[in-house]
Amino acid sequence: MDPLVLNYENLHLRVDRGIFELFDLSTPSTxxxxxxxxxGVLIDYKKPDRPGKPYFGAVSDSGAALYGTDKFAFRYSTSPVERVPPGHEPLFRTYFTQVAALVDRRVR
Known part of the structure; x- marks a missing residue:
């Protein structure tokens, strides 16, 4: 199976052989x-009309939602500087729904 890839602005997201990788191309060391x-992945929209802050991380419980993860489920998370406008959220939801299906996890 080919890797699942999503490129969004300076972010390169990749899933291959059961591993998720995030690369921030604006900061290659990230x-x-x-x-x-x-x-676990969450795009946190504090205000409906404003871009949200994406969080990518490791959850404590593998039963947590893979996408739309509750903030308190994260054991560790990182947030690149990119912001995601509400109109672009379906790109992430579609991508992470495919990823969740690979490991029989749910999205919120």
Missing amino acids: TFRVPLPWL
Whole structure:
């Protein structure tokens, strides 16, 4: 199976052989890597009309939602400087729904 890839602005997201990898191309030293059973992703929209802040991390419980993860479920998280406008959120939801299906996890 080919890797699942999503490129969004300076972010390169990749899933291959059960591992999620995040690369922030604006800061090449910023990377994040985690096995899919512990991946958690959240785009936090504090105000509906404003861009949200993406969080990628490791969750304490593999039963947590893979996408739309509750903030308190994260054991560790990182947030690149990119902001995601509400109109772009479906790109992430579609991508992480495919990723969740690979490991029989849910999205919120």
